[in-house]
Amino acid sequence: KAVVSTQSTGVRISNTMFIIALLSLFLLQVAPGSTECLRHGVDFGGADIGHRKAYSLQECFDVCKDLSGCKSFTFRSWTNDCWPKYKRGGNSGPTLNGGLTSRNMECGTTKSDQSCKDENTDYARTAHTFNQCETFCRNTQNCESITFRASDSQCWLKYRRFGAAGPTYVAGLTSLNMQCSDPISVTDSKCALEGVDFWGADIMSQNADSFGKCIHFCEHTSGCASITYRPSTYTCWLKNKRGGNSGPTLNGRLTSTNMDCGTTKSDQSCKDENMDYWGADLGGRTAHTFNQCETFCRNTQNCESITFRASDSQCWLKYRKFGAGTRRVTGLTSLNMRC
DSSP states (O other): OOOOOTTSHHHHHHHHHHHHHHHHHHHHHHOSSOGGGOEEEEEEOSOBSOOEEOSSHHHHHHHHHTSTTOOEEEEETTTTEEEEESSTTTTTOEEEEEEEEEEESSOOOSOOOGGGOEEEEEOOEEOSSHHHHHHHHHTSTTOOEEEEETTTTEEEEESSTTTTTOOEEEEEEEEEESSOOOOOOOOOTTTOEEEEEEOSOEEEEEEOSSHHHHHHHHHTSTTOOEEEEETTTTEEEEESSTTTTTOEEEEEEEEEEESSOOOSOOOGGGOEEEEEEESOEEEEEEOSSHHHHHHHHHTSTTOOEEEEETTTTEEEEESSTTTTEEEEEEEEEEEESOO
């Protein structure tokens, strides 16, 4: 009899080969290019070049590949809808949508350097984890940084490093620049003025867990020229002028620095002993030594000269060379910052 038994060896082999063929076809459909590039359950909303019908992921991938200017696509398998896009990540980056699969044509699988991740700092969309938020940024055109809130899975993608106006301390937030900056040196004693306040000219104050983090915030805040830091309370003041509003003053609890710190000392060959440069004052303050008074002037915006009285440690900073004028006064020493 020419009856084919389903238990026959030949048919079992044929069935096995058929299953392998189906699996191969399935993999071809769901894996255009690298599977690392596919974003299952993700929509790249907007930036559509148009809409096409496609009967597999591979076909949608091929549509985008053959379409001039196509940077990414989103595919909905149960309706066979394919949306090619002219921007990576669509119009504003990935969002979660369980019925869709998306991919960038140049997919960027290399993760960012997370050594510069800022805990409790703010720079939305839903992302299940911090790493998924980072992946969303990697897959979004012009995305430079992220902020993630784990408590409700909120993810914000940013088109500038550190967001709009620089970092601010917010408990529960974690932020990241996609490209980390070089480590900041905080051990340069020539720049850090311990026991010194740069009072006033504040842009903002915020928490920073170290002097170096305070410098880090200033470097990436528009218009920031100097900082003052109080380690006992982790308070960091960002300033829009060198030396604050009117130059350094002594305060044992604080440490300050200018971002352009001016470590080159003035030429003291033109120091005037027993000479007062009167007037044109930026303000008087205490300085322990003549050299400290000179350092205060170097770290004060528009300071051109000084007068120092050693008997009571008084230091006057001046906004003009020679002040408003000169006169002989025993016990005073004066100096122009540029001879």
